[in-house]
Amino acid sequence: MRLEWMVHARQRLDERGISESLVQKTVREPQQVIGHGAHRIFQTRFVDSKRKKEYLVRVFAEVRRDAVVIRSVYRTSKVHKYWRPE
Template sequence: MSIRYTYHAQKQMLERGISKALVDETIVNPDQMVSQAEGIFILQKIYREREKDYLLRVAVKFEADISVVLTVYRTSKIRKYWRGDR
């Protein structure tokens, strides 16, 4: 599966200091996958940075064998977005 980044996603990663490696890891091995619309999912991963837990949320549209990254952001409000027990 190949990964393609929209201009918007690339811009958000740069502005928010989110590494491509972390986004790629979230896509390949998400902690959680939340359906949003036909073919669009939010892939989530909890990670630790500077002694604080964050939730990385990656909006992805799956097209055949390509994952198109629509946007990326992190939040410290893990409980707000996490589905189920944590």
């Protein structure tokens, strides 16, 4: 699946120090997907080795027939607030 980036999403990567590869992996191999239809939130939990703390990467995207358009992305330490039990 092809990924397209909104300018806003690229800016958030730089501002928040999130790697493009982490976002790509989160979209292609999400641990959790929230939402139905075209608008979805892809989520992946990970541990920051420097801080030794668990974080959640949330990627807000629009799923189209030919691509996934990444609209925004952020990292949060509030994993329990956003993680949905399965």
